[in-house]
Amino acid sequence: MMEQKIDELLKKNHLSITGGRRKILELFLQQDGALSHSDIERRAGEKFDRVTVYRTLQTFLEKGLIHSIPTSDNSIRYALCKDDCSGGQHHDDHVHFICNACGTTVCLEGVTVPSIALPDGYVTEQVEMLISGVCKSCNH
Numbered sequence: 001m002m003e004q005k006i007d008e009l010l011k012k013n014h015l016s017i018t019g020g021r022r023k024i025l026e027l028f029l030q031q032d033g034a035l036s037h038s039d040i041e042r043r044a045g046e047k048f049d050r051v052t053v054y055r056t057l058q059t060f061l062e063k064g065l066i067h068s069i070p071t072s073d074n075s076i077r078y079a080l081c082k083d084d085c086s087g088g089q090h091h092d093d094h095v096h097f098i099c100n101a102c103g104t105t106v107c108l109e110g111v112t113v114p115s116i117a118l119p120d121g122y123v124t125e126q127v128e129m130l131i132s133g134v135c136k137s138c139n140h
Contacts, residue, residue: 002026013063020044020052025065034069034077034096034105069096069105072132077105096128099135106135 006025010017023044027035035043041053048056057078060066069077079096095111098104113129 002029005029009065013065015059015063020048020056021059023048024053024056024060028066028078028080032106034079034107036075036077040078069107070128070130071098071105072130079105079107093127096130097135098130098132099138100132101134101138104135104137 003022006022006029007017009025010021015021024040027040027043037053037057040057041048041050044053057066061068061078064081066078067081069079071077093113095108095113097106097108099106108131113127116124116127118124
């Protein structure tokens with residue numbers, strides 16, 4: 001079931017199906033929150049070297065399969081995109097939340113970034129909102 005979904009996602013994005021792409025996409029599908037490069041490397045196992053992981057992430061970013069989330073410590077995390085993203089056109093206007101207690105980063109799909117009126121002559125290309133605090137799992 002999972003394998004079929006992964007293959008469909010890769011085909012839909014005109015990507016050849018490789019072991020590395022399959023494995024990394026599976027990690028994202030199994031994960032609620034975002035993953036860092038080192039999370040992915042650790043979980044993918046020794047079969048995939050750092051370069052393979054890096055290239056796969058870059059390809060997924062270009063195709064709009066995943067999006068990057070900047071974090072407060074200047075590392076980058078990655079999360080799956082929803083269906084309306086396409087290569088180079090990231091349409092996630094949701095807020096990202098990072099938990100100060102457990103370090104988890106999640107996409108808050110129902111919470112949208114407020115629109116911001118820029119001065120004349122400025123053009124928005126991307127808006128990212130990162131909120132830090134305590135997630136619901138740690139807050140009880």
